[in-house]
Amino acid sequence: MSILTTNPMIKNGLLLGLFALCCTGLVALVNALTSDTILLQQQKQLTLTLNQIIPTELHDNVLSEQCILVNSPQLLGTKADLPAYLAYKGEQPVAIAIEAIAPDGYNGAIKLIIGVDNTGTILGVRTLFHQETPGLGDKIDLRKSDWVTHFSGKRFTGNSSDWKVKKDGGQFDQFTGATITPRAYVKAIANAMTFVEQHRQALYQSHYACEANHE
Missing domain, CATH: 1.20.5 (Single alpha-helices involved in coiled-coils or other helix-helix interfaces)
Incomplete structure (x- = not known):
């Protein structure tokens, strides 16, 4: 058996x-x-x-193919390397798109990406990842609100004193019933812009390294 x-x-x-x-x-x-x-x-x-x-009329290269890795725990919100993408027009550098982390969101880290030209003017901002409260902090998501579009056209001159929400004496609206999320978001943008202003020339001269890093 x-x-x-x-x-x-x-x-x-x-x-x-x-x-x-x-x-x-x-x-x-x-x-x-x-x-x-x-x-x-x-x-x-x-x-x-x-x-x-970074609108297509401003550059003639494929942004995703000209990617470098940057690192600044203090200004970019993480110890990890983050990608930045270089925009060129006629072989001349015209803008940078840089990822950053807002580590102090209400429900954890928020990942965002900022496009900025050589005058320090923001071309656009988008949220890449977040876990903020639906109906409150999730207004950083373009699918929920146009709040992130209000950064476009703002120029960063190196003085971040007014790069705060209005509740803290700055120029940006907070959300009704939710201040922590927009406060963290605006701070992350100001820090990332500070990083770009301090390292713009070095960034443009960097070797493309994103693909090699991911292999």
């Missing part, structure tokens, strides 16, 4: 193990088949975002 017929626990265990193995194989197959599609979608979204914060 077979051991499997006399010991249901062994039989069930083997069946469960076989089922788990099949599921693992199926997940691996799906990941393999969809990884290229996911990568393509991520690249399309990146291109769309970059062209929103």
